[in-house]
Amino acid sequence: MQGPWVEKYRPQTLEEVVGQDHIIPRLKRYVEEGNMPNLMFTGPAGVGKTTTALALAKEMLGEYWRQNFLELNASDARGIDTVRNDIKNFSRLKSVGAPFRIIFLDEVDNMTKDAQHALRREMEMYTKTSSFILSCNYSSKIIDPIQSRCAIFRFTPIKGSQIIKRLKIIAEAENVTATAGALESIVYFAEGDMRRAVNILQASSTIDNQITEESVHEVISKAKPQDVRKIINSALDGKFMEARDLLREVMVVQGTSGEDMITQIYQEVSKMAMEGLLDQETYIDLIENIGKFDYRIREGSNPRIQLEALLTKFLLKDKES
Numbered sequence: 001m002q003g004p005w006v007e008k009y010r011p012q013t014l015e016e017v018v019g020q021d022h023i024i025p026r027l028k029r030y031v032e033e034g035n036m037p038n039l040m041f042t043g044p045a046g047v048g049k050t051t052t053a054l055a056l057a058k059e060m061l062g063e064y065w066r067q068n069f070l071e072l073n074a075s076d077a078r079g080i081d082t083v084r085n086d087i088k089n090f091s092r093l094k095s096v097g098a099p100f101r102i103i104f105l106d107e108v109d110n111m112t113k114d115a116q117h118a119l120r121r122e123m124e125m126y127t128k129t130s131s132f133i134l135s136c137n138y139s140s141k142i143i144d145p146i147q148s149r150c151a152i153f154r155f156t157p158i159k160g161s162q163i164i165k166r167l168k169i170i171a172e173a174e175n176v177t178a179t180a181g182a183l184e185s186i187v188y189f190a191e192g193d194m195r196r197a198v199n200i201l202q203a204s205s206t207i208d209n210q211i212t213e214e215s216v217h218e219v220i221s222k223a224k225p226q227d228v229r230k231i232i233n234s235a236l237d238g239k240f241m242e243a244r245d246l247l248r249e250v251m252v253v254q255g256t257s258g259e260d261m262i263t264q265i266y267q268e269v270s271k272m273a274m275e276g277l278l279d280q281e282t283y284i285d286l287i288e289n290i291g292k293f294d295y296r297i298r299e300g301s302n303p304r305i306q307l308e309a310l311l312t313k314f315l316l317k318d319k320e321s
Contacts, residue, residue: 005202006195009170014055017048018166018194019158026153027052031059034099038123038132040147042139043155046193049135050106052155056133057102064097071104087119091126101130109136113143120145157192160184166194167201176205181213189220222260223250228268235314243311251304258303262294262310289313 011017014024014031030036036056041049057069070090087103095101105111111119120143123132134150136142164183171178178186178201186204190197203219204211217224227250234243250256256264269290273283293310297303 004199005170005174006198009173009198011048011051011055012058014052014059017052017055019162020048020052020155023052023153023155027056031056034060036060036131038134038150040134040136040139040142040150040152041155042136042152044137044157044193046190046195046197047155047158048194049155053104053106053133053135057104061095061098061102064095068095068098068101069104070101071106073106087122091122091130094129100128102133103130104133104135106135107137108134109138109141116143116146120149123149158194159192160187163187163190163192163194163197167197170198170201171205171211174205176201176209176211178204178211179213182211182216185213185216185225188225189216189222217254221255221257223254223256223264225264225268228261228264229272231311232265232268232272232314235311238315240311240315243314244308247307247311248304251307258297258307259294261303261307262290262297265307265310266290266294286314 014028017024027036039053041053043049054071058065061068070086072086090101090103093101105119108116108119119132123146132150134142134146139147139152139154164187167178167183167186182204186197186200189200200216200220201211204215207215227246231243231246231250234240234246247261251258251261266287269278269283269286272278273280278286289310293306296306
């Protein structure tokens with residue numbers, strides 16, 4: 001089977017879902033009881049919300065899950081007409097060979113407020129025939145009446161060790177070899193996003209079956225963590241020109257974007273603070289400046305100018321201390 005590995009190796013049962021150990025046992029209990037309330041899955045992208053919803057529906061509804069399951073992406077169908085037509089027509093029908101029907105609304109935080117109020121009404125009217133699973137990145141964008149009608153499950157970023165374990169299984173199934181350094185690099189850039197990690201693994205395997213740290217960096221076009229650390233250390237040591245030259249090399253030669261670069265600087269500064277290499281006062285000052293320059297870059301300012309200006313803040317902080 002060809003195609004994206006994220007689909008090819010998507011978990012089909014709750015048992016196969018990676019991470020979210022605080023959530024899966026509770027969902028299994030719903031399956032055992034053959035009943036469940038309306039659910040809301042909230043959390044960052046790529047941590048298993050959609051996969052868990054599909055796996056839960058398959059186990060809850062059994063062999064007739066397709067006839068009793070409706071999936072809608074609220075990014076596309078976000079208006080009130082979707083609620084009044086598609087959801088209402090599906091909810092009002094009796095389930096076939098299953099205890100009830102399940103409506104799964106993905107990215108429901110993109111629905112308009114009017115549509116959310118209409119959805120609340122549907123959730124009230126069809127409690128005997130249907131249950132809803134709502135998925136969103138930001139639960140704060142969901143109106144309170146809907147939140148109060150759901151059992152809320154907060155998904156967290158997947159741990160690096162769990163991502164590596166899953167990537168090894170996929171690599172073995174695809175006859176691909178990945179070095180320890182390559183897997184660590186994928187985890188670093190994935191930031192707890194399993195979908196992104198699997199996509200990086202697949203992209204890195206297109207050239208050679210031997211995936212190395214270098215091949216990962218070539219695919220994702222981001223700076224190497226050691227280069228970012230070197231830029232920061234050079235600036236903190238007062239070597240501004242050295243830091244600036246390395247920054248330009250990373251951005252021009254490796255093709256790293258300004259947004260990615262400032263994100264990686266933030267990651268490395270945070271790591272240095274956790275490792276005890278930066279004191280609290282210095283860390284707070286640097287984070288404040290990173291936030292200011294990140295905002296400027298995202299508002300359209302020239303990334304290289306802003307990043308070089310950010311390096312001067314590192315330099316000035318060193319002189320003050």
